[in-house]
Amino acid sequence: MDRFDREILDYVRSWSPYGGPPSDEVLAEFGLTPGQLAERVNHIIAAENARHFQELAQPWQRVQASRERARMIGT
Numbered sequence: 040m041d042r043f044d045r046e047i048l049d050y051v052r053s054w055s056p057y058g059g060p061p062s063d064e065v066l067a068e069f070g071l072t073p074g075q076l077a078e079r080v081n082h083i084i085a086a087e088n089a090r091h092f093q094e095l096a097q098p099w100q101r102v103q104a105s106r107e108r109a110r111m112i113g114t
Contacts, residue, residue, distance in 0.1 A: 044083045051080055 040048075047069065054060040062073045069076065 040083065040087060044079075047076070047079060048083060051076070 050060065050068065059073075060068075060076075065071055065073050065076050071079065
């Protein structure tokens with residue numbers, strides 16, 4: 040995640056107790072409309088979830104690949 044995306048998430052988190060940031064402030068702060076901000080936040084979250092899943096899955100995928108190689112060599 041780059042610095043701009045982190046700033047967006049921090050900004051959205053800080054406004055979440057208040058129902059989200061005011062539209063005019065979003066435009067002034069990030070140059071985005073509220074709809075664009077929502078799309079960007081959803082994209083950031085999806086990308087981070089995918090990255091996190093990949094980090095969790097990699098060790099298991101290595102184990103599976105090793106077993107598959109061993110099975111192929113053994114046959």
